[in-house]
Amino acid sequence: xxxxxxxxxxxxxxxxxxxxxxxxxxxxxxxxxxxxxxxxxxxxxxxxxxxxxxxxxxxxxxxxxxxxxxxxxxxxxxxxxxxxxxxxxxxxxxxxxxxxxxxxxxxxxxxxxxxxxxxxxxxxxxxxxxxxxxxxxxxxxxxxxxxxxxxxxxxxxxxxxxxxxxxxxxxxxxxxxxxxxxxxxxxxxxxxxxxxxxx
Amino acid sequence: xxxxxxxxxxxxxxxxxxxxxxxxxxxxxxxxxxxxxxxxxxxxxxxxxxxxxxxxxxxxxxxxxxxxxxxxxxxxxxxxxxxxxxxxxxxxxxxxxxxxxxxxxxxxxxxxxxxxxxxxxxxxxxxxxxxxxxxxxxxxxxxxxxxxxxxxxxxxxxxxxxxxxxxxxxxxxxxxxxxxxxxxxxxxxxxxxxxxxxxxxxxxxxxxxxxxxxxxxxxxxxxxxxxxxxxxxxxxxxxxxxxxxxxxxxxxxxxxxxxxxxxxxxxxxxxxxxxxxxxxxxxxxxxxxxxxxxxxxxxxxxxxxxxxxxxxxxxxxxxxxxxxxxxxxxxxxxxxxxxxxxxxxxxxxxxxxxxxxxxxxxxxxxxxxxxxxxxxxxxxxxxxxxxxxxxxxxxxxxxxxxxxxxxxxxxxxxxxxxxxxxxxxxxxxxxxxxxxxxxxxxxxxxxxxxxxxxxxxxxxxxxxxxxxxxxxxxxxxxxxxxxxxxxxxxxxxxxxxxxxxxxxxxxxxxxxxxxxxxxxxxxxxxxxxxxxxxxxxxxxxxxxxxxxxxxxxxxxxxxxxxxxxxxxxxxxxxxxxxxxxxxxxxxxxxxxxxxxxx
Numbered sequence: 001x002x003x004x005x006x007x008x009x010x011x012x013x014x015x016x017x018x019x020x021x022x023x024x025x026x027x028x029x030x031x032x033x034x035x036x037x038x039x040x041x042x043x044x045x046x047x048x049x050x051x052x053x054x055x056x057x058x059x060x061x062x063x064x065x066x067x068x069x070x071x072x073x074x075x076x077x078x079x080x081x082x083x084x085x086x087x088x089x090x091x092x093x094x095x096x097x098x099x100x101x102x103x104x105x106x107x108x109x110x111x112x113x114x115x116x117x118x119x120x121x122x123x124x125x126x127x128x129x130x131x132x133x134x135x136x137x138x139x140x141x142x143x144x145x146x147x148x149x150x151x152x153x154x155x156x157x158x159x160x161x162x163x164x165x166x167x168x169x170x171x172x173x174x175x176x177x178x179x180x181x182x183x184x185x186x187x188x189x190x191x192x193x194x195x196x197x198x199x
Numbered sequence: 200x201x202x203x204x205x206x207x208x209x210x211x212x213x214x215x216x217x218x219x220x221x222x223x224x225x226x227x228x229x230x231x232x233x234x235x236x237x238x239x240x241x242x243x244x245x246x247x248x249x250x251x252x253x254x255x256x257x258x259x260x261x262x263x264x265x266x267x268x269x270x271x272x273x274x275x276x277x278x279x280x281x282x283x284x285x286x287x288x289x290x291x292x293x294x295x296x297x298x299x300x301x302x303x304x305x306x307x308x309x310x311x312x313x314x315x316x317x318x319x320x321x322x323x324x325x326x327x328x329x330x331x332x333x334x335x336x337x338x339x340x341x342x343x344x345x346x347x348x349x350x351x352x353x354x355x356x357x358x359x360x361x362x363x364x365x366x367x368x369x370x371x372x373x374x375x376x377x378x379x380x381x382x383x384x385x386x387x388x389x390x391x392x393x394x395x396x397x398x399x400x401x402x403x404x405x406x407x408x409x410x411x412x413x414x415x416x417x418x419x420x421x422x423x424x425x426x427x428x429x430x431x432x433x434x435x436x437x438x439x440x441x442x443x444x445x446x447x448x449x450x451x452x453x454x455x456x457x458x459x460x461x462x463x464x465x466x467x468x469x470x471x472x473x474x475x476x477x478x479x480x481x482x483x484x485x486x487x488x489x490x491x492x493x494x495x496x497x498x499x500x501x502x503x504x505x506x507x508x509x510x511x512x513x514x515x516x517x518x519x520x521x522x523x524x525x526x527x528x529x530x531x532x533x534x535x536x537x538x539x540x541x542x543x544x545x546x547x548x549x550x551x552x553x554x555x556x557x558x559x560x561x562x563x564x565x566x567x568x569x570x571x572x573x574x575x576x577x578x579x580x581x582x583x584x585x586x587x588x589x590x591x592x593x594x595x596x597x598x599x600x601x602x603x604x605x606x607x608x609x610x611x612x613x614x615x616x617x618x619x620x621x622x623x624x625x626x627x628x629x630x631x632x633x634x635x636x637x638x639x640x641x642x643x644x645x646x647x648x649x650x651x652x653x654x655x656x657x658x659x660x661x662x663x664x665x666x667x668x669x670x671x672x673x674x675x676x677x678x679x680x681x682x683x684x685x686x687x688x689x690x691x692x693x694x695x696x697x698x699x700x701x702x703x704x705x706x707x708x709x710x711x712x713x714x715x716x717x718x719x720x721x722x723x724x725x726x727x728x729x730x731x732x733x734x735x736x737x738x739x740x741x742x743x744x745x746x747x748x749x750x751x752x753x754x755x756x757x758x759x760x761x762x763x764x765x766x767x768x769x770x771x772x773x774x775x776x777x778x779x780x781x782x783x784x785x786x787x788x789x790x791x792x793x794x795x796x797x
Contacts, residue, residue, distance in 0.1 A: 014354075018346065025347055055533070062410050062530035068351040068371060072409075 001054045002031060004083070004155055007046040007064055008038055008072040015069045019046065022063055028052045032085075032152025043071060047154040080158045086151045087131045088113070089122040092144035101143060108134045119146060128153060226396075230358030231256035231389040234322065235264035237365040240397040243293050245656055246322075247271055247280035251297025252337060254324030256389035269656065269685055272677035274301050276649035278308020278379075279675070281319040283650030285312075286636045287611055288657035289443070291372050292319040298326055299337030302383070303344065307643060309379045310348040314640025315464060316437060318377035320368045321349075328356035328385040342383050350378035358391035362400035374405040376528040377441060410529035413544040413552060421499075421523045421540045422556035425455055428497035428521075430568045433459040434480065434509075437639070438502015438527060438546045439468030440632045447550035448501055449473070455560045458572060460488050462503050463624055464639040471608075471628035477572070481509040482774045483621040487575045489780040494571075495520045502526065502546045505535040506640070507776075515779035525549045583786075585626070589741050595619055595694045595764045597741050599626035602664065602692065605748040610634065610662040610690075613651035615671035616642045617701040619694035621770040623666050645674030648691065652678060655687045662690070662752065669695040669721045679731045682757045690751040691735075691759040693724050696766045704769045708784065728759040735759035 009015050016035060023030050031049040038045035052060065057075045064073045093101050094117070101120055105112055108130065114121035124131055131150065138145055228236060234257050238246065245267040250258040261268060271277040274296040281292030296305050302323040312319045326335040342352045351371050353364045361384060368380040425431060439448050445468050452459050452475050459469045460480040469476055477488045489511075492498065498520045503509070510516045513535060524531075524538040525546050532541045542549040584596040599622045602612075608628050614620040614637040629635045636654055638646040647667040655663040672693050682689050703717040728735035734754055738747045738761065751758040771786040 014342070017343070021346055058532070059530055059534060062408070062528075062532070065408050065410060066350075066528070066530060 001052070002077070003050050003052055003057050003060065003075065004077050004081075004153065005046075005048045005050075005060065005064065006072075006074040006076055006155060006157075007048060007070055008040075009044050009046060009067075010069040010071065011037070011042050011044045012069060015044070015067075016046075018067050018069060019048070019064070022067065023048075023050060023060075026052075026056075026060070026063065028056070028060070032150075034152045034154045036154075047152070049153050074157070076155050076157055081155045082158060083127050083153050083155045084125055085128055085131055085153050086123070086125050087134075088147075088149045089124065089135065089138070089145060090114075090119050090147040091122065091138060092118060092146055093120045094118065097143070100141060101138075104134065104137055104141070108137075110134060226394070227392050228395040229256065229260060229390060229392045230355075230361045230384065231260040232263065233358065233361040233393075233395050234365065234384065234389070235260060235266055236395060237362045237397065237400065238293060239264055239266060241366065241369045242290070245269060245284070246293040246295050247277040247284070247653065248295030248322075249274050249277060249297065249301060251299075251301045251324065253298035253326055253386050254295060254301070254322075254384075254389075255297075256386060257295070257322075257324065257384075267656075268295075269652070269681065271649070272680055273675065274304035275308050275645065276652075276675055276678045276681065278305045278319065278321065279311065279643075279646050279649035280653035280656070281321070282308060282312045282315075282317050282646075283613060283636055283653030284657040285317050285319055285653075286315075286650070287633055287654035287661075289633065290318075290657070291369055292317070292653060293322065294319065295322045297324045297337065298341070299339045301337075302339055302341035305381075306345060306348065307641075307645075308649075309345055309381065311638050311641045311643040311646060312379040313348045313350070315638065316377050316441065317379070318372035319379045320365070320372055321379060321381040322365070323381060323383045324389070325354065325383045325385045327387040329387065331356070331385065342381065345381050348379070349381050352381040353383065355382060355384045355388050358388050358393040361388060362395060362397065363402065366397075366400050367402040370402050370405050375408055408529055411527075411544045412529075413542045413549050415552075417540055417542055418549075418552050418556060421542060421553055424497055424521050424523060424540060425457075425499065425553075425557060426560075428457075430491075430495045430571075431455070431457045431497040431499060432477070432491055432495045432520075433457050433469075434462070434492075434498055434500045434503050435459050435465040435468045436462045436501060436503020437464035437468075438525075439465055442502060442527070442546035442548075443632075444502070444547035444550055445469065445632050447547055447554065450554060451499070451550060451557070454554070455557060456566075456569070457499070458491060458569060460484070460492060462506070462509055462639070463620075463637065465503060466624060466635045467629035467632045470630040472630050475569075479624050481506075481780075482511070482776075483625065483770050483772070485576075485625070486772050486783060486785060487572055489774065489783065490575050491572045492517050492520075493779075493781045498522045500524045500526070500538070501550075504528075504531045507535070510535060511774050511780040511782075512777050515781075517780075591740065593739060593741055593744070593762065593764050594768055595622045595696070595762070596626050596768075598692065598694060598738075598744055598762050598764065599623050599666075601741075601744040602666075602748060603627040605745055605752070606662055606664070608634075610664050611636065611651075611654050611658060612664045612666055613637070613647050613654055615647035615665075615667035616644045617668045617671060617699070618696075618704065618768075618770050619666055619668045619700070621701075622694070625770075644668075644671035646671070648672065648675050648682070649678045651689060651691075652682055652685070652687060655689050656685070659688075663688075665689065665691040667691070667693055668700055669693055669697065669724075670699040670719055672724070673721065676727065679728065679733060679757070679759075683731045683733055687757055688755055689757045690748075691728075691757065693759065693761050694764055695721065695724065695761055696764050696768065697721070698766060700768075701770070703767070704773075707767070707769065708773070709775065724759060724761040728757075731757075733757045733759055735761065737761040737763060739763050 110124035277294035281294040285292035460477040522538040525542040651665040725735040772783040
């Protein structure tokens, strides 16, 4: 099952290696990992998506915290959140075949950010399934995809939660109601996901 | 002086004076001098190391500081000595090595400390920051190499950062679940001179792991389970020693009349001579210990991590027992064994919070359970090799038993890895914490001799015994020269059976006695000792054991005894890897072993 963690880490050399090495050591595959600045100076924000057993979340979070450079960890998997990914897709398109791509871009609420005699570049933002949907339709239409660059998932919890509030930690051995549903009582995330695809 | 006091690695009110005796508020020192001044401020009076090019500035500055340097013969020995020093004293051990091969030679010792959660600080020299990453002479990415086997590591490229980094390294090493920390310091950072102020370099207070959780609801739940248990067992691990929670565990056991089983590293945390002590659990634990765990209705795990050597196959581990796990590392909770109540925090603090919830137990229930365990000992005790008449064979078990008697169980025994390690754990009864030092998690052969040197230097007034096999001893035998040079009053017992004994035992049980590559030709260890100027003697019969031990005890300086024991003896009982705890190989009616009764 896919787990999503947000980790706030010190912005120092080698920190990414330490985080990545932890997953390697646990023999867990990282599906995507995005890093960038956070709202705090000297602190980077990582969104890590990994494929691990359903019960692995606690141990991954606990192990991440054992890294000296990791400041905060939030296992957002079960909690209500907004997830987004950005993709740049370059397709082969001549002046004759462009209109079909324009149509698709319109439907997917994407946009064209580069136009060349032989190619076009599409920028699309959304949840993974939306991006994969566009890629699939492009492939089915016979539009030749030349390049795809995806950022991987980045997430932020909905509502009042800020990264300073760490009420998200759930420790096994003590069952809490929060383990079952999002603590803000929001709708299950898969429903929200569908609503956000825009299709 | 800032901190000549031995008792602690606590941050000293440095600032007052530094090593060089000058007022410490602000003084200009080289990075090399700052290394030693900071170590001195942290309460360090001995380091174990080996010089070389990239650490030479530091060695040049050492003469100005009241820190003893123990020259090792291989850097692995330096790491093990720091480890043995830390385990014997409860303080942070320090080792020093140069860049490249000096640093890589530390790795086995660092991993050993990591797996057994021992606080050590390793300082390595590194090539100048200007040539970092160019494959300069003796350059190696030691922080990259040691990343998975350290709690944390640092590269220091500026003299300004030396003091703060070393102080932080000490804090990280000893806080929470302890472990090794490596500080890699470039040559130019050692050479530059900067202002030094020990007090100003104080690290921020260590932030506790945010997932620690010993809330009152869990305490109440744990107390409830303990009150209602009919067949409880306490599992005492290394955390009992590290948290100094021996008294609290004993109070819990005595107040609630709960028998205590120990892990290998937990031995000594609860007195072996205590009526409620069961002894060691796990792969080579006595049958009744493991049977008690399998029959228990409650396990109270105190500072242990349900290692596979302790649980056997997890599917059948203690199937009827509720489990309370008291553990400082949140990542250990539910890792191997799913627990019912987790108290995540310092063991001593957790027990202090738990004990007021427990009124003394009704005696009747206790005696039924303890009697049941007592009855299950059955013939095991009779088959115990100690009960057998002297047949002329010298068994390692006899050696351990006699060593225990001769030292009145008070020595610090430092064991290597293999059969002798298990025999020691079975037959030497440890009543005091930190009297057994052994490589449990990593199982590092060659650990004993260097770790014992560290232990002896930490506790010069204690009797210290190395107990090693003929195989493991040869892995780090070069450290005999260190023991001789330091004129340590160290006793060395080699349990010599001419085999890599534990591997041979596995070959006997599981590989159809195909003794591939396990017979071992060794030098004459007594002559080897003699070549180092170390006295020694060989022992071939049981009658010679006690006189030889007595001679070693009388002798001032290192003394080596080569015990030539039964060649194909095995450690019993044994749970084959991957089997359930109760599916053990019992002591056989072996023609090799003349049985007293059956």
